[in-house]
Amino acid sequence: MKSKNKQYYDQNAALYDKLLAPVDGTLTKWRKELVKDAFGKTLEVGIGTGKNIRHYPPGITLTGIDSSEKMLKYAHRRANGYTHIDRIVKMNAEELIFPDNTFDTVVASCVFCSVSDPIKGFQEIKRVCKQNGTILLLEHVRSQKKIQGIIMDFLNPISYGLYGDNINRKTYDNLVVAGFDPSQIEAVNIWSDIWQIFRIKNN
Ligand SMILES: C[S@@+](CC[C@H](N)C(=O)[O-])C[C@H]1O[C@@H](n2cnc3c(N)ncnc32)[C@H](O)[C@@H]1O
Numbered sequence: 001m002k003s004k005n006k007q008y009y010d011q012n013a014a015l016y017d018k019l020l021a022p023v024d025g026t027l028t029k030w031r032k033e034l035v036k037d038a039f040g041k042t043l044e045v046g047i048g049t050g051k052n053i054r055h056y057p058p059g060i061t062l063t064g065i066d067s068s069e070k071m072l073k074y075a076h077r078r079a080n081g082y083t084h085i086d087r088i089v090k091m092n093a094e095e096l097i098f099p100d101n102t103f104d105t106v107v108a109s110c111v112f113c114s115v116s117d118p119i120k121g122f123q124e125i126k127r128v129c130k131q132n133g134t135i136l137l138l139e140h141v142r143s144q145k146k147i148q149g150i151i152m153d154f155l156n157p158i159s160y161g162l163y164g165d166n167i168n169r170k171t172y173d174n175l176v177v178a179g180f181d182p183s184q185i186e187a188v189n190i191w192s193d194i195w196q197i198f199r200i201k202n203n
Pocket of ligand 1 (some may be wrong): 005006009045046047048049050051052065066067068071091092093094108109110111114115116
């Protein structure tokens with residue numbers, strides 16, 4: 001059976017960029033901030049329609065994966081003409097086919113709100129990222145403020161039901177459970193404490 005989010009992204013791939021249009025300016029600023037530190041062999045998990053592709057710094061080689069074939073169709077289109085792309089393929093974040101210690105950088109933006117098993121996904125990222133490599137995440141997370149957090153818990157079934165999107169993920173906690181060293185996780189608030197950029201050293 002298809003997961004809720006896979007169903008959503010397969011059905012709405014053609015609309016995805018249009019739905020993001022009202023917040024594209026802000027998201028583009030955050031995307032640039034996220035990927036500017038990518039280096040070397042880079043994996044983007046949940047590449048979607050490829051909105052980050054044009055923002056990568058020179059010198060990287062990019063492998064992109066996503067579980068939705070329909071989203072990937074747009075990513076392939078967007079990748080056209082860029083020389084830093086190695087390959088863009090269908091794959092599940094929880095079951096990466098790459099050997100251990102493959103990538104210098106792993107990137108994901110707005111992905112771990114919808115990955116069904118985020119801890120398994122983070123364990124896989126940790127495994128395929130080289131020792132001392134970098135993981136860069138842009139995610140919306142559950143607020144730690146009491147009332148906001150409770151509201152997000154309350155609204156989560158609606159968001160999940162409509163979009164396959166969990167608005168109350170405790171992403172920092174999930175990273176720690178997945179085995180990342182807390183002292184190596186930098187979480188920067190970029191909008192209240194709900195949107196965060198994570199920079200993680202894999203050691
Ligand atoms: C909100 S979109 C973000 C797309 C893109 N990263 C961006 O910033 O525009 C979430 C993406 O994650 C993908 N995704 C969700 N669960 C996944 C999984 N388990 N494995 C791989 N991709 C997944 C979806 O198919 C979708 O393309």
